[in-house]
Amino acid sequence: MIFLVTGAGGFIGFHLSKALLARGETVIGIDNLNDYYSPLLKQARCDKLKISKNFVFYQADITDISALENIVQNHPDIQIIFNLAAQAGVRYSLENPFAYIQTNVMGQVTILEMARQLPKLQRIFYASSSSVYGLNKKLPFTEQDRVDRPSSVYAASKQSGELLSFTYHHLYGLKQTGLRFFTVYGPWGRPDMAYYIFAKAITEDKQITLYTGQNLSRDFTYINDVIGALLSLLECSVLEDYGIFNIGNSRQEKVEHLVACLEENLGKKAIINYISRPGTDIEATLSDISAIYNATGWVPQTKLSDGIHRFTSWFKLCNGLFG
Structure with missing residues (x-):
């Protein structure tokens, strides 16, 4: 099959592309390799994918209509789209809200318009986020929960993407599946994520910041489990x-437990500074994954302690290589 993967130089896009190539599929990858975090890391991921003769890469922005039209002309037989390109990060949305609207809203529309031109397209899978659950207090989060109270521009942009996708399904019959990811971590991960920031700070004997609160926790989901979920939906x-x-992993882990796992694997204690949690951050996340289990039988396999062990093994080898 022929796949289009946007954000192929990103964390999930890289791992998904690698898995598809290992199956013998053809992957058309798009990424603008922007500098939100180290372009060297994004380029290193792409270089690994380029080893395969079945990988074709375009350095382009998903909001660039002419670039996407060129891809349609060159690859009219695309059958599946994984739209994983996004402006990520909750806190950065306070500094640069325009980037989130441009990529996560305008980019979604541009991809949807592109999809209408592909005669053999079967389905679009697109990245959403657990952040859409916003100010919800009930745990675990289910797909039926209200998502109209976002706590950040990032969350609002992701909910907007979901609404646009439904609209294009309604108007044009595009088959689509939204993916609400819960705190994905692992080797080749994003340096702006807390687990990566903590690992770097602990290694360098620098202070890390934790938020106060009795229930500060996340549903940490290991990257291999995420890819298993995507392949199960594909099939x-x-x-x-x-x-x-x-x-998600459907396990609620305290952030302090994450720090303890990092300390154990890095062989150093963290220097912790506690501050009040900002309003943009959700106190706790926990996924109800019964819907994907009922549809595909997929269940996550990786405990946080095991996943952090694999991440830190990679981190020790690669820390400092990508800026």
């Missing part, structure tokens, strides 16, 4: 024409 023969799935 599922009973997907509805439009739907949304939580992609």
Whole structure:
């Protein structure tokens, strides 16, 4: 099959592309390799993918209509789109809200318009986020929960993407599946994520910041489990024409436990500074994954302690290589 993967130089896009190439599929990758975090890391991921003769790469922005039209002309037989390109990060959305609207809203529309031109397209899978659950207090989060109270511009942009996708399904019959990711971590991960920032600070004997609160916790989801979920959805023969799935570990782990796992694997104690939690950050996340289990039988396999061990093994080898 022929796949288009946007954000191929990103964390999830890289691992998904690698898995698809290992199956013998053809992957058309798009990434603008921007400098939100180290372009060297993004380029290193792409270089690994370029080893395969079945990988074709375009350095382009998903909001660039002419670039996407060129891809359609060169690859009219694209069958599946994984739209994983995004402006990520909750805190950065306070500094640069325009970047989130441009990439996560305008970019979604541009990809949807591109999809309408592909005669053999079967389905679009697109990245959403657990952040859409916003100010919800009930745990675990289910796909039926209200998502109209976002706590950040990032969350609002992701919910906007979901609404646009449903609209294009309604108007044009595009089959689409939304993916609400819960705190994905692992080797080749994003340096702006807390686990990566903590690992770097602990290694360098620098202070890390934790938020106060009795229930500061996350549903940490290991990257290999995420890819397993995506492949299970890809192979599922009973997907509805439009739907949304939580992609999480369905385990609630205190952030302090994450720090303890990092300390154990790095062999150093963290220097911790506690501050009040900002309003943009959700206190706790926990996924209900019964919907994807019922559809595909997928269940995550990786405990946080095991996943952090694998991450730190990679981190020790690669820390400092990408700026």
